[in-house]
Amino acid sequence: xxxxxxxxxxxxxxxxxxxxxxxxxxxxxxxxxxxxxxxxxxxxxxxxxxxxxxxxxxxxxxxxxxxxxxxxxxxxxxxxxxxxxxxxxxxxxxxxxxxxxxxxxxxxxxxxxxxxxxxxxxxxxxxxxxxxxxxxxxxxxxxxxxxxxxxxxxxxxxxxxxxxxxxxxxxxxxxxxxxxxxxxxxxxxxxxxxxxxxxxxxxxxxxxxxxxxxxxxxxxxxxxxxxxxxxxxxxxxxxxxxxxxxxxxxxxxxxxxxxxxxxxxxxxxxxxxxxxxxxxxxxxxxxxxxxxxxxxxxxx
Ligand code: ASP
Numbered sequence: 001x002x003x004x005x006x007x008x009x010x011x012x013x014x015x016x017x018x019x020x021x022x023x024x025x026x027x028x029x030x031x032x033x034x035x036x037x038x039x040x041x042x043x044x045x046x047x048x049x050x051x052x053x054x055x056x057x058x059x060x061x062x063x064x065x066x067x068x069x070x071x072x073x074x075x076x077x078x079x080x081x082x083x084x085x086x087x088x089x090x091x092x093x094x095x096x097x098x099x100x101x102x103x104x105x106x107x108x109x110x111x112x113x114x115x116x117x118x119x120x121x122x123x124x125x126x127x128x129x130x131x132x133x134x135x136x137x138x139x140x141x142x143x144x145x146x147x148x149x150x151x152x153x154x155x156x157x158x159x160x161x162x163x164x165x166x167x168x169x170x171x172x173x174x175x176x177x178x179x180x181x182x183x184x185x186x187x188x189x190x191x192x193x194x195x196x197x198x199x200x201x202x203x204x205x206x207x208x209x210x211x212x213x214x215x216x217x218x219x220x221x222x223x224x225x226x227x228x229x230x231x232x233x234x235x236x237x238x239x240x241x242x243x244x245x246x247x248x249x250x251x252x253x254x255x256x257x258x259x260x261x262x263x264x265x266x267x268x269x270x271x272x273x274x275x276x277x278x279x280x281x282x283x284x285x286x287x288x289x290x291x292x293x294x295x296x297x298x299x300x
Pocket of ligand 1: 210
């Protein structure tokens with residue numbers, strides 16, 4: 001029985017001084033998710049565990065350290081989906097919630113399943129999930145950049161995870177602070193099923209990152225999964241999905257993909273993308289900030 005987990009830390013430009021932090025964050029997330037899988041946990045539990053690690057790490061644009069919107073505030077979107085039941089949960093434009101991915105997972109069994117802003121915050125509080133002051137999620141670096149309106153190239157970016165558990169079930173999750181300086185209330189693709197993430201019962205599961213306004217019209221996560229048809233390798237399917245986006249709508253994006261056999265794929269057209277994975281048969285997790293390096297895994 002094959003277990004597999006892959007995480008991303010966003011399609012972005014990663015400056016030399018942030019390579020180590022990106023790799024360390026991805027490694028810690030893979031390890032957290034892998035620990036869940038090897039103890040017999042479900043794919044959805046592993047995805048939640050891995051994304052919680054990334055949300056707590058200010059290297060990434062999710063929860064703590066998320067990029068700030070037009071009002072200098074952190075506003076978060078997250079979603080999770082499980083392939084066997086097609087169960088899903090999503091929240092958007094939430095504030096003062098430490099782990100939006102956990103709120104998304106909690107809401108999976110509820111109706112309605114997609115809550116925004118105050119309704120999502122109320123749901124989180126009523127269900128005993130970790131709340132904080134909305135200011136507590138603002139990292140110094142993000143605050144200074146916002147205040148000085150610096151043109152910074154290596155901004156943090158969205159996080160995501162896809163996992164395959166011992167029962168052969170796939171799950172995917174994505175969590176983000178959106179785009180830098182985005183209009184308060186703007187919602188991108190990350191919490192949108194089919195675009196920011198998708199998991200199905202047969203082919204595979206995918207989490208995406210990049211320009212939400214370009215990802216949504218090409219339904220990027222579902223498109224990548226559909227390319228798995230005919231037993232295509234996930235690496236090729238991921239690249240075909242990014243090519244589709246480039247040719248149809250332009251924009252920058254990346255995606256991570258697992259198929260039902262636990263084969264790993266990822267592709268992006270940004271300068272870099274932080275990524276890490278572990279599958280049955282590997283002795284250690286592999287982590288990268290660039291695809292070219294993936295033929296010779298960089299182990300930390
Ligand atoms: N996809 C996210 C959004 O548009 C941002 C990102 O992944 O960088 O909100």
